[in-house]
Every structure is written in C-alpha cells, then in structure tokens.
Amino acid sequence: MGIDMGKGGRIGCAYYVAMDEVLYVEEDVAMGGIEAVDTLLLGVQPTTVLVPNRAPIELVELLERDAQRLDDESSSGERGAYVLRHLASAEFDYDTAKDGLASINLTSTPDPVEVVPSEEDAADCIGSSKHRNLMCLAEVVNLDSHLSIGCAGAVLNDINRRRTVEDSASDADAFPSFQITAIQMNTPADTMLVSADVLMSLQILRSEAHPNPQSQYSNNSESKAKESLSVYGLLQALACTSQGKAKLRQMLFRPSTNIDMIDERQRTIAVFLRPENREVVMAIRKLMRRVKNTKAVLRYVKRGVDRIRGQLSIRTGDWRALLRFSMVSSQLREALLALSGTSVLTIFPRIHDSIDPPVFLAIGEMILKTIDFQLSKESGHTEIMQGASERLDELKRVFARACEMLPDLTDGIQKENPAWAGQHIQHCTILPQLGFLVAVTIDQESGEGLYSGHTANDNWQISFANDGLVYYKNAALLELDSHFGDLPSQIADEEINVVMELSTAVLTHEDSIMRASDILGELDSLLALAWAAEKYGWIAPQMTCSNIIDIVDGRHPLQELLVPSFIPNNCIIAGGPGNDDLGEENASTEGNPAIFILTGPNNSGKSVYMKQVALIVYLAHIGSYVPATRATIGVTDRILTRIATRETVVDDESAFLVDLKQAAFTMNFASRRSLILADEFGKGTTTETGSALFASYLAHFLDLGEDRPKVLVGTHFHDIFDNNILQAGDGVAFGHMDVRLNPEAEDVEDQITFLHHLLLGRGLSSLGTLCAAINDIESDVVERARALIDLQELNEDLEEACSKVSEEDIQxxxxxxxxxxxxxxxxxxxxxxxxxxxxxxxxxxxxxxxxxxxxxxxx
Structure with a gap:
C-alpha cells in the first residue's frame, strides 16, 4: 500500500491485493488529512506501507504508530500491524508511474484502426502503442489524481521487485506470481464518507491481532487478524464463504448513498425472507458452506507443479475445492430458479449469466477424470486417475512388473553369492534417478556393507548409506536399469505433465470461475444480511431524499445482545431543507429539531442511544435491514463523531486537544445531509471554558440555517440552559433518560433505577454523587461532594465556605x-x-x- 500527502491535506493512495491480483487506485481525497489516512489503514489493513521520504512529519508519525519495529520483541509480544518502508520520492513520480501503469496490458482487443505515427516523436504520437495504452488506462483511472497515480507507481515498483526475487528462486516454467490482472479505481461518488473515528467509535470495524505472535502473519500478503465485538463481526459470522465475508467488509467500508442500489439490496433481502422461500434459502445456505476460497485455489493452480520429495506439490484439497465449486455453482444456479419474487431483481439474472452449467460441469468432469481422490486420500499425495494418460498407465504397469520382480531378484542375488553373505543382503528396491539397488547391512566400523561382492566378475558400486543399510549397484542391476530406465522419474514427469494439462485446461475458464466466485460472494453477503434480519428481528427502513431521521423503537444491534432486555427508543431529527440534486423531498421535515440535546444522569444510556441512531443510519446505507419497529432514513452523506478520544504515547497531544481536532473536523466537513454525534464535548478543560465551547459549537450549526446538519449531542453542562444561553425551539430539542429515585432505600444501589427510556425535556441533574456511591467511592468523599454541590446551588462562595472553621475544630x-x-x-x-x-x-x-x-x- 502506497500513501502520500500533498498540500492542503490532499491524500493519495494505491494498494495491491495479491489474492485478487488487482491494483486498486483511490481517487485523490481533497483536504482528507490524517483522518483519511487513518480510515484507509483501517479499511485496507495492509501488510506493507510505502511512503515517500518527503512525506510530511504528521503522516510519518501516524504511520509509525502501528508499524513494526526492529525492537518488536517486547514484553507484550505484540507486533506492529504492517511493515513501514520509506522510499525515494522519485518512486512516487507521477509521469513515471503513469507510463508504468500504461505498460500493463489491460485489454487484449486489437486496435481496429492502425495509425502510422510520424517519424518525429513517434513513441508519443497519436496512434502509437504508448498513446493507445494511455487511452486504455484513462478508461479505468482518473489521471487527474496525481498523488494516487504516484502511489500506484511506487506499489508497481515494489511488486516488480518481489516478482524478481521470487522468480529467481523458483522454477522458470512455473506460473509467475504477483501478477496484475486488473486496475480498479475507487471513487467517493455515491459513497457515504466515514472516518476511522466513526468506524471505531460505533464499533463497525474492530480488528484485533492474532493472540499468537507467530501466527499474526501467515505469509507476506495476508494479515491474520480476528474481529472482536463489532457490526462486521456480527455479520461475518452469518456469512458462509470467505468471498461473502470480504464483500460484507467492502459494503461496511463503503456505505452507499445511491437509493436505487440500497433499494435493490433491500428487495433482495425481502425475497430471501419470504415464508415460501424459507426452505429454498436454507438449501442455498447449505450449498454455500461447501464453497471454498476459489481465488486462493486458483493461485496454487497458476503456480504450476513440481517434484517435492517425490510427490506432486499441488494439494489434492485444491482440486477437490475446484471440483466442489464447479458442482455447487451449477446447483446454486438451479436452486435460485426455485425462489419466488426474483423477477424484479438484477442480481439473479447476473448469477444466471455468470454461471454457465456446461462450462462448470466440464471443469468438474475434467478433474474427476484426472485426479483419483480416494487413492490420493489413502496415499497422502495427489494420484492420477487410471485412464487419464495412456503413457502414464503403461509406465505404471511396467513399474508394477518391475516391483514384482524385486523378491525374485533378491533371492537370485543371495544364491549367486556365498551363503554367509546371504544373511547380510536384505532386499532390492527401485529409487528415482538411482534405479535398481540392493541393500546390505552396514558395517558400523567401516561405514560400508558387511558384504560388497567379493568376486572378480561382479563389481559392486556403493551408492549411499541410510538407516543402517548400504545400497549397492552391480552388473545385473545396471542391466535392469538400461532395460527399464528410470521408471519413478518417468512416472513423476508424466504425472506433472498430466496435472499441467489439467491446470491449463481449467485456467482457460479462469474468468468464468472468478466471475462466478465474485457473484456468489455478493449473494452470500446478502444472505448474511437476510439471516441477520430474521435472527435479530430487523426491519426494512424506508430510504428517502428528505433530510430526516425518523426511528420508532430503535435498538443498538450490539448492546441488545449483551443485556437481558433492551429498552427501545424513538428518534426524530431533521437537517436543513437546502437544495441539492438528490431528487424531490418525500417526507416532511418541518417542525422537527435539527439538534437533539441529551442531558440527565450518568450511566443512563445516553451514549448508547446516540450510537444506536448512527448505527441504524449506517446499516440502512449498506442496504441492510435495521433494528427498529419502523425507520425512515434520509440520505446521509457522512457520519461525523466526537465520541471516543483515541490517545497514544506516540502523539504528544492532550486528550482535550484530540477532542478539539475531532470537533473541528465535524465543523469543517459537515453538510446539511451529515449526521453529527458529540458526546460530552468540552469536558477536558475548566467548566466555564468547556461549557462556552460547547454552546458555541452548537450555535455554529444553528447559524447555518437551511444548511444545518442533523446533530445528536450529550452533555452535563446544565448552566448553559439554566442561563438561557440555549433553549428549546427553533431547531433545538431536549431529551433525557428516565430514572426512578428512592432516597429512603438502605442499599445505595437501590436508591436509583435506570429505566433507559427516552423522555422529552431536560434532565435537571446528572446524579453524579449517587453514581459515585454506587461505584464504591468512599462515603466521606461523596458526602463532601454533596455538601459542595448544595453550596453551589445556593450561590455560596466556595472558597469562603471552605475556609470557615467548624464547631468541632473550634472546640x-x-x-x-x-x-x-x-x-x-x-x-x-x-x-x-x-x-x-x-x-x-x-x-x-x-x-x-x-x-x-x-x-x-x-x-
């Protein structure tokens, strides 16, 4: 993965996925800054990061935060997430990178018009091969994204270096690795913009390193991480295939703002949830569980085969996976035809067109006629089916006859030699490249055989010694070698030829297999969303162009799984009407607040409420059903948060400064269609300064008028409202979580009951001292705090009150x-x-x- 930062915080990025053999180029992100880099790292999860030497210091410091170091042998045993490499800035040069990308053969279609270039500057003239390549490149990549193109050039150079190293250490006839079969550009069009803070704060993605440091990286291209409690972790557990899990992650990383795409996914989920389709869907999920990672299998097939310890190196399981995929794909295609209500959807015709049963059945038949799976299971290595090759069958018959001769050959040698030598001649064998050999018991002192042919007419030549035996070759065995030849090597070579022919035949259908694998991954991801909707009781939200969020009985998709009972709550907020090109407004936003302020007791569920609203909006934009009774979700272009303060010893920024940067990001990048969540902004400084910043923060959004975004905030700065700095009305509403107080209860924990039910209006107290008592703060500390609070409410001078001497002290x-x-x-x-x-x-x-x-x- 290559990353670069230009002036004004412009971010460029490109990365290569070895499994897909695809080079991805991100469109330059204007004013993306460090937040955009953090989001890319979280979404891509690279194993190697390339950065130019001229990169700004803030970019380098961010990348070094999670990079592997030479002193990674720490007491915790944790390793960095990736290897950070600093390259010369010349490797990120735009022109060089553009020429390198253009040299990749993206299409094999010949140019129908041949233009003869002029002699002057022929290589760059219109019609030249270089010009045609650039035209092809411009069809898939925005050439105006200079930083990302430069990053792609750096990634391309690194791929070439890796390929050179691997090619020098591998068989020249093997299929090359680190190939680029496609170039794709990711653009932010029709995509909700989310930052890494959003993904982490809302627990949408939360990967953890493998607990075993030795297993954190299985190879140079795959990161072994596990997903902890998160939305992705919840959904990926319901997917049946690795392709489906990857598609789910892509959907969560790039939520869509295209209502047509969202509606298509919702209608597909609705088809899966129809009662009449239940049995068919269960059968489809059962078939999907048999589909393996076809991309990984094809990588092994493309590398070819060679001899390792006398066996074929390609794994029998790979052929079995391809066979199963070819059969299951055809069965899935037929099973999908049995679903009702699919006529109005596009994914099912795409599946129908991507899976050609005759092709896949032919692939399966080729594998069945070539690989003997039963014999392979018994022998532990790949065995070729009888009849796959006449020459191979003949070689095996000859080899079998030769093996049948070995006992008689052993008896003959024993009889031809002295009787005392017979006890030392153990047996005869056939070994690759060595041919026929006779084994003799070793003499431990001399290291030679106890008998080595003591007759003048029979010269025994030692070949090697192993496991207490010395292997010899005499004149009779040499004659057999000349007659039969090196049968094991001939058989091995013919087996390799057969498997290579099978690999070549299968790879002629590689595009069909990859298309089917991708579409089945998309199908599996939608099946997972459907299964989540059924399992957790989610409903289809109504997507609208109106700038409104109207949720009835909304629930937190993760929190409700961790508590015995979850209390659902409503939410209705609307941003400014404004003007944009999303279409006609179809839901009224008048009279609804743009800013909803949550006050009230600590630990009552305010943060969970804000997060559940954001998660419902987020899930709606990936096309999923949502945890609610009813939901109307307006198109939201971005979700911005000021919730979690992520601190690190690498940065020298205080917690308050980090909060300020998050708040500044929300103000600078919010539009009227944005949803902003801010939890206790301003708490990191003095009460007076914090409350002033908080009030000004909200006033900024109110002053935007028709362009104001939707804002959910939680605060304990009650003096703002007591002093009429900010009041309900004119786009502002208040809410609090209901609690029941019982001051007479003996047990302090029984003095307050959190009902987690949202009520409109302000909560007048945070009940901080009661929460402190419940959490085992010393009683004298709590009582002292209550006394000071009482003095504050009476507008007493705390300094003077604290300086008075008590009666007990006077005595x-x-x-x-x-x-x-x-x-x-x-x-x-x-x-x-x-x-x-x-x-x-x-x-x-x-x-x-x-x-x-x-x-x-x-x-």
Missing amino acids: GLGPAELVARRFLETMIPTPGPGVNAAGSIRGMLEEVISLPQMEDTGL
Whole structure:
C-alpha cells in the first residue's frame, strides 16, 4: 500500500491485493488529512506501507504508530500491524508511474484502426502503442489524481521487485506470481464518507491481532487478524464463504448513498425472507458452506507443479475445492430458479449469466477424470486417475512388473553369492534417478556393507548409506536399469505433465470461475444480511431524499445482545431543507429539531442511544435491514463523531486537544445531509471554558440555517440552559433518560433505577454523587461532594465556605490556645555553671502541658 500527502491535506493512495491480483487506485481525497489516512489503514489493513521520504512529519508519525519495529520483541509480544518502508520520492513520480501503469496490458482487443505515427516523436504520437495504452488506462483511472497515480507507481515498483526475487528462486516454467490482472479505481461518488473515528467509535470495524505472535502473519500478503465485538463481526459470522465475508467488509467500508442500489439490496433481502422461500434459502445456505476460497485455489493452480520429495506439490484439497465449486455453482444456479419474487431483481439474472452449467460441469468432469481422490486420500499425495494418460498407465504397469520382480531378484542375488553373505543382503528396491539397488547391512566400523561382492566378475558400486543399510549397484542391476530406465522419474514427469494439462485446461475458464466466485460472494453477503434480519428481528427502513431521521423503537444491534432486555427508543431529527440534486423531498421535515440535546444522569444510556441512531443510519446505507419497529432514513452523506478520544504515547497531544481536532473536523466537513454525534464535548478543560465551547459549537450549526446538519449531542453542562444561553425551539430539542429515585432505600444501589427510556425535556441533574456511591467511592468523599454541590446551588462562595472553621475544630482549638498562652508566660532560665539547662527546660514544658485546664479558656 502506497500513501502520500500533498498540500492542503490532499491524500493519495494505491494498494495491491495479491489474492485478487488487482491494483486498486483511490481517487485523490481533497483536504482528507490524517483522518483519511487513518480510515484507509483501517479499511485496507495492509501488510506493507510505502511512503515517500518527503512525506510530511504528521503522516510519518501516524504511520509509525502501528508499524513494526526492529525492537518488536517486547514484553507484550505484540507486533506492529504492517511493515513501514520509506522510499525515494522519485518512486512516487507521477509521469513515471503513469507510463508504468500504461505498460500493463489491460485489454487484449486489437486496435481496429492502425495509425502510422510520424517519424518525429513517434513513441508519443497519436496512434502509437504508448498513446493507445494511455487511452486504455484513462478508461479505468482518473489521471487527474496525481498523488494516487504516484502511489500506484511506487506499489508497481515494489511488486516488480518481489516478482524478481521470487522468480529467481523458483522454477522458470512455473506460473509467475504477483501478477496484475486488473486496475480498479475507487471513487467517493455515491459513497457515504466515514472516518476511522466513526468506524471505531460505533464499533463497525474492530480488528484485533492474532493472540499468537507467530501466527499474526501467515505469509507476506495476508494479515491474520480476528474481529472482536463489532457490526462486521456480527455479520461475518452469518456469512458462509470467505468471498461473502470480504464483500460484507467492502459494503461496511463503503456505505452507499445511491437509493436505487440500497433499494435493490433491500428487495433482495425481502425475497430471501419470504415464508415460501424459507426452505429454498436454507438449501442455498447449505450449498454455500461447501464453497471454498476459489481465488486462493486458483493461485496454487497458476503456480504450476513440481517434484517435492517425490510427490506432486499441488494439494489434492485444491482440486477437490475446484471440483466442489464447479458442482455447487451449477446447483446454486438451479436452486435460485426455485425462489419466488426474483423477477424484479438484477442480481439473479447476473448469477444466471455468470454461471454457465456446461462450462462448470466440464471443469468438474475434467478433474474427476484426472485426479483419483480416494487413492490420493489413502496415499497422502495427489494420484492420477487410471485412464487419464495412456503413457502414464503403461509406465505404471511396467513399474508394477518391475516391483514384482524385486523378491525374485533378491533371492537370485543371495544364491549367486556365498551363503554367509546371504544373511547380510536384505532386499532390492527401485529409487528415482538411482534405479535398481540392493541393500546390505552396514558395517558400523567401516561405514560400508558387511558384504560388497567379493568376486572378480561382479563389481559392486556403493551408492549411499541410510538407516543402517548400504545400497549397492552391480552388473545385473545396471542391466535392469538400461532395460527399464528410470521408471519413478518417468512416472513423476508424466504425472506433472498430466496435472499441467489439467491446470491449463481449467485456467482457460479462469474468468468464468472468478466471475462466478465474485457473484456468489455478493449473494452470500446478502444472505448474511437476510439471516441477520430474521435472527435479530430487523426491519426494512424506508430510504428517502428528505433530510430526516425518523426511528420508532430503535435498538443498538450490539448492546441488545449483551443485556437481558433492551429498552427501545424513538428518534426524530431533521437537517436543513437546502437544495441539492438528490431528487424531490418525500417526507416532511418541518417542525422537527435539527439538534437533539441529551442531558440527565450518568450511566443512563445516553451514549448508547446516540450510537444506536448512527448505527441504524449506517446499516440502512449498506442496504441492510435495521433494528427498529419502523425507520425512515434520509440520505446521509457522512457520519461525523466526537465520541471516543483515541490517545497514544506516540502523539504528544492532550486528550482535550484530540477532542478539539475531532470537533473541528465535524465543523469543517459537515453538510446539511451529515449526521453529527458529540458526546460530552468540552469536558477536558475548566467548566466555564468547556461549557462556552460547547454552546458555541452548537450555535455554529444553528447559524447555518437551511444548511444545518442533523446533530445528536450529550452533555452535563446544565448552566448553559439554566442561563438561557440555549433553549428549546427553533431547531433545538431536549431529551433525557428516565430514572426512578428512592432516597429512603438502605442499599445505595437501590436508591436509583435506570429505566433507559427516552423522555422529552431536560434532565435537571446528572446524579453524579449517587453514581459515585454506587461505584464504591468512599462515603466521606461523596458526602463532601454533596455538601459542595448544595453550596453551589445556593450561590455560596466556595472558597469562603471552605475556609470557615467548624464547631468541632473550634472546640479543639481552645485547649491548644491555653497551652500556648502558658508557654508564653513561662520564664526560661538562663544557662549557667552547674545548671542542667536541657533538663530544666524539659521539666518546664512537661509542667505546661500537664497542668489542669482552666474552664475559661479566654476564647
């Protein structure tokens, strides 16, 4: 993955997926900044990151945060997420990268018109091969994305280096690796923009490194990470194939704002949820579980085969997976025809067109006629089916006859030699490249055989020694070698030829297999969404062009799985009407607030409520059903959050500064169709400063008028509302979570009951001291805090109140003052000859302290 940052925070990125053999080029993100880089890292999960030496320091510091280091042998055993490599800036040159990309053969279709270039500057003239290549490149890549094109050039150079290293260490006849079969450009059009803070704060994606450091990376191109509790983790568990899991991640990483696409996915899910289709859908899911990662299988097939320890290196399981895929694909195509209600959907015709049963059945038949799976299972390596090759069958018959000769050959050698030598001649065998050999017991002192042909007419030549035996070759065995030849090697070579022919035949249908694999992955992802809707009780939201969010009985998709019972809540907010090109508004937004402010007790569910609203909006934009009774979701172009403060020792920024940067990002990038979540913004500084910043933050959005976004905020700054700085009305509404108080309860935990039910209006107290008592804060600390709160509510001067002396302290000061007065009245004698001054003074002090106290202390 290559990343670069230009002026004004412009971000360029390109990355190569070895499994897909596709080079992806991101469109330059204007003013994306560090937030865009963080989002790309989270979504792509690269194993290697390339950055130019001239990169800004803030980009380098961000990338070094999660990079592997030479001193990664830490006590925690954790490794970095990727290898960070600093390259010369010349490798990110735009012109060089553009020429390198243009040199990749993207199409094999010949140019129907041949233009003869002029002699001057022939290579760059219209009609030249270079010009045609650039025209082909421009069809798939926006050449105005200079930074991303430069990153693609750096990635391309790194791929070439890797290919050179691998080619030098592998068989020249093997299929090359690190190939680029396609170039794709990702554009932000019709895509909801989300930052890494959103993905992490809402727990949409949350990957964790493998707990075993040795297993965190299985090879140079795949990261072994597991998904913790997250929306993706919830959905991927319902997918049956690796293709479906990958498609789900892509959908979550790039939620759509295209209502037609969203509606298509919802209608597909609705078809799967029809009662009459239930049995067919269950059968389809059962078939999908048999589909393996076809892309990985084809990678092994394309690499070819060679001899490793006398066996074919390609795994029998790969052929079995291809056979199963070819059969299951045809069965799935037929099963989908049994679904009702598919006539209005586009995915089913695409599946019908992508899977050609005769082609896939022919692939399966070729594999069945070539690979003997039963014999392969018994032998532990790939075995060729009898009849796949006449020459191979003949070689095996000859080899079998030769093996049948070995016992007689052993007896003959024993009889031809002295009787005493017979006990040392063990057996005869046939080995690849060595031919026929006779094994003799080894002499441990000399390292040679105890018998090695002591006759003049029979010269025994030692070949090698192994496992207490020495292998010899004599004249009779040499004659057999010349007659039969190297049968094991001939059989191995013919087996390789047969498998290579099968590989070539299968790879002629590679495009068909890949298309079918991709479409089945999309089908599996939609089946997973349908299964989630049925399993968790989700409903289809109504998508609208109106700038509104109207949710009835919404639930948090993750939180409801962790509690015995979840209390659903409603939400209705609307952004400014504005003007855009999304179409006619079809839902009224008048009278609905644009800013909804949550106040009230801690631990009552305010943060969960805000996140569940955002997650419902997010799920709706990937085409999924949502956890609610009813939902009308307006097209939302981005979700911006100021919720989680992600701190790291790499950055020297305080928590408050990080919060300010997140808040600034929401203000700079919000549009009227954005949804903003801010939880307790301003809490990292003094109460006066924090409340002022919070009030100004909300006022900024209100001042946008018809262009104001939808805002959900939670705060404990009650003085803003008590002083009428911000009041309900004119686009602002208040809400709080209901609680029941019982001050008379003996157990402090029974004094408050959180009902987690949203009520309109302000919550007048945060009940912070009660929450502190419930969470085992010392009672004297809680009581002192309550006393200070009471003084604040009475507008008392806390400094003056805290400086007053209590009655108990006054009573304790009386005797102390009396002792002090007695001490001042005491005459201390002058030291002289024969006078023990130290003993005299000590006695006086004891008398001052021990004298009976007078009733009148003079206070």
